[in-house]
């Protein structure tokens with residue numbers, strides 16, 4: 295039987311509030327749920343221990359131990375004390391030759407011309423793109439049809455992000471909580487007030503819910519705007535929000551590119567698209583230029599690497 299890793303809820307918190315939202319199986323069903331994975335909890339600390347069907351008794355013993363380790367893939371992280379995550383980029387905003395608010399509408403790789411939605415044009419010496427490949431390829435003049443077909447095979451998840459402000463400071467003491475329940479519309483909640491207390495006014499909490507869908511595999515049910523109310527309903531279901539909690543703020547955004555899906559089409563399609571860009575002299579970087587599982591810091595480094603490639607090529611041309 296194919297190993298199926300199953301987890302239900304993973305929380306980085308030890309709070310009793312987190313335990314109260316779980317519907318955990320009793321000890322007997324845990325012990326007999328070999329083919330469905332294993333969940334363990336101890337005291338106020340909740341964690342999911344995913345165990346493959348082939349797990350040994352020793353692994354089960356470890357899973358039900360009273361000490362539940364933090365098994366999250368992020369054990370530590372850095373976050374700015376003030377002005378949120380985006381403030382990491384502030385040092386680059388003062389760069390002298392940065393032109394923001396230019397949407398590329400056409401790229402002519404032969405004449406090396408860029409056209410923008412604001413009517414401006416520019417000629418480039420070297421071009422590095424961090425645009426998502428499915429957005430980049432249709433902009434390129436004379437792109438072959440097999441490259442267009444290939445880029446259309448690339449799959450990713452999209453995400454409706456719902457942001458909520460709550461008139462209480464102790465909604466959760468987790469940074470991030472995961473939800474895999476089918477009757478909960480989001481799969482992850484972030485609590486920005488716990489990243490830095492300066493992210494919220496004194497005495498308040500903030501929640502960001504991630505609702506995932508995929509144009510290729512799991513289209514969104516309804517309209518993104520519907521998810522503000524649906525998310526609020528489901529957070530109340532988990533017990534994190536109380537019926538009398540005052541919601542001070544809510545909004546949403548629809549993020550078309552979230553996580554790249556590593557399906558069977560990806561390898562061949564990506565080789566076709568990247569091969570074409572290499573031949574055309576357009577360097578690519580970032581999560582959606584590389585079309586991989588790339589974190590923010592890796593996306594940044596991939597931009598530096600692409601810049602180096604372009605510089606190296608120009609140096610070669612000049613010699």
Ligand SMILES: Cc1cc2nc3c(=O)[nH]c(=O)nc-3n(C[C@H](O)[C@H](O)[C@H](O)COP(=O)(O)OP(=O)(O)OC[C@H]3O[C@@H](n4cnc5c(N)ncnc54)[C@H](O)[C@@H]3O)c2cc1C
Pocket residue numbers: 396397398399424425426429453504549551552553579580581582583588589590591593
């Ligand atoms: C919900 C969610 C949570 C995440 N959490 C984390 C986390 O905690 N830590 C972490 O490290 N990473 C996280 N990531 C991943 C992180 O967001 C990405 O790795 C990172 O943003 C990739 O940066 P990028 O510059 O490659 O792509 P993007 O930030 O997507 O930049 C691509 C840019 O291209 C622009 N663009 C598109 N078309 C055009 C056009 N025609 N003309 C001009 N510009 C255009 C877009 O507007 C966009 O700004 C998360 C991602 C999601 C979706």
